[in-house]
């Protein structure tokens with residue numbers, strides 16, 4: 145049987161630096177765990193724009209549709225700030241999400257014991273935190289039509305459309321309920337049903353799917369503004385949170401920051417099963433391209449490495465190997481190995497991106 | 509000259525309980541500071557629905573347009589959860605905001621020294637925090653058309669429209685810049701210009717107003733998801749934040765929770781100047797109707813009392829009297845007077861709503 149295929153899109157900023165460490169990890173699994181991948185690499189975001197004048201070339205898009213999983217680094221940077229909307233680095237990422245139909249975005253917010261002190265929150269509020277935000281990723285105001293800026297009389301008017309169909313809500317709700325069953329069996333759905341009709345439909349459909357298919361899962365509903373409050377006040381009350389594309393964007397970033405270590409957080413974006421039974425999938429760290437530290441060897445590769453661990457788990461059903469990799473990361477942290485972003489006020493000397501890779505390989 | 513007029517709308521849940529204390533404070537200013545108001549009272553929210561079958565009677569709406577300022581308690585409660593969207597308690601509040609054209613919603617997130625320990629954030633992250641969120645309140649996805657739930661084939665589809673005109677953005681931007689000039693002269697504007705055209709227009713117009721009219725104010729732009737992160741990570745980096753209706757809803761609640769004491773936070777919603785030069789204005793606490801503690805005499809009246817202090821400052825140009833009232837609240841807190849929501853783990857015995865009112869009157 146052919147090896148499973150991976151498309152690597154390092155992207156912009158620190159993307160290539162952290163991805164270099166992921167490649168070493170991938171190679172390690174090939175050499176030591178009989179788990180070889182066919183790896184190809186291509187451009188996305190500003191890097192693709194610089195070469196092709198578009199943030200995602202059609203050939204790359206086609207390749208992403210064929211492979212078993214895509215690993216992405218990060219997109220964007222100040223260099224591209226003034227580009228037209230249609231060719232901004234972000235459009236490359238959004239096109240991948242939309243055309244691969246990656247409707248279920250899993251964003252774990254997990255607080256690593258060794259790092260609980262890094263949070264701006266009190267230790268007892270976040271120690272042991274382990275929540276999973278399931279964000280709808282292919283619809284809502286990100287993609288709704290009509291959209292754009294036009295003139296009405298003398299004035300410019302900016303328009304976007306929040307639009308959700310029943311089936312779009314149903315499928316992401318199912319993926320949240322499935323996940324909850326493997327965790328603490330609790331889902332909280334967030335919207336603004338008190339002011340938005342799309343939120344009313346969201347709440348109704350989530351409730352219907354629950355009642356018909358997942359009555360065993362504990363379901364609650366919360367307004368998204370209260371959700372933001374509760375995440376700050378007492379995040380451990382949550383297990384799985386399911387929400388739409390825009391609320392998910394803001395709330396998952398809020399949740400990520402609770403952990404205090406953004407450089408640690410991976411994400412998975414999953415779509416429908418392909419012919420081989422694997423879901424369409426893209427994995428990427430939650431952190432961005434971090435232009436301020438690009439090229440300095442300071443970036444923390446762990447979020448990107450843990451994204452590969454998610455790929456092992458969700459695309460390749462290699463739970464044991466995912467555990468192995470996650471365990472190696474835990475061990476390295478427990479041993480006190482720290483990139484610059486993980487240095488506390490007490491100081492110490494940080495390791496470089498490559499040295500963090502070295503340490504994780506050694507722990508494997 | 510006639511006394512300035514106040515319309516009091518206690519609303520639902522703990523609204524009437526906390527408003528009773530505000531009335532005592534209003535009376536105190538009449539008796540002791542030569543500052544008498546013509547006060548009338550009426551229904552809003554569920555209370556209005558129970559009596560009139562609508563969450564805001566037309567007569568109440570008309571009265572709100574005439575008075576110098578409206579003070580509102582809170583709306584909503586589980587009793588009304590299953591009402592049709594069009595008569596939900598929230599619609600009463602939204603109608604007031606829209607028809608009074610209260611486009612500038614000021615939400616201070618201030619951490620009171622005596623209460624810094626209540627925050628779920630570390631004390632050094634929030635001690636001394638004093639930021640002002642200026643939220644656009646009459647447009648955006650809250651009011652945009654088309655909206656609703658309809659059928660397409662076999663499916664229900666939920667739609668809302670995010671819509672901003674240039675002048676809507678310009679006027680709230682101006683109000684943020686004006687405020688910044690009286691504070692630390694720094695504005696951060698938040699949107700999702702990387703994915704939404706309405707966000708691009710928002711960013712452009714805020715920048716244009718800045719360059720043309722407020723070049724002395726320091727202006728930055730931030731994506732709203734990063735904004736949520738930065739609020740959690742290091743909120744003291746901000747002075748004034750200006751953002752749209754929906755992001756403002758979520759981000760201001762997030763910011764409010766940073767302070768750890770929601771029962772303390774007032775808000776002002778301001779519109780255009782009336783014939784007498786005063787702005788159309790509505791003042792309300794940030795907290796909700798708190799059905800869980802309604803009728804138990806436990807509610808903290810301070811947020812509502814401080815909302816009246818904002819009325820003194822922004823509607824009646826009574827800065828000194830506002831200072832006096834805010835000072836009385838500070839003193840009471842410093843003296844250790846605490847309602848139940850302000851009790852730490854070390855315990856102690858909480859005062860009732862009325863006793864907190866007594867203490868504040870005594871401090872005045």
Ligand SMILES: CC(C)[C@H](C(=O)O)[C@@H](O)C(=O)O
Nearest residue numbers: 220234237238393702703733
């Ligand atoms: C880069 C940007 C388009 C993206 C988003 O808004 O979805 C990012 O913030 C994210 O959360 O993955």
Ligand SMILES: CC(C)[C@H](C(=O)O)[C@@H](O)C(=O)O
Nearest residue numbers: 338339369584598601602757
């Ligand atoms: C009650 C509700 C309609 C309201 C809103 O969403 O604006 C509330 O959350 C607020 O922030 O004042």
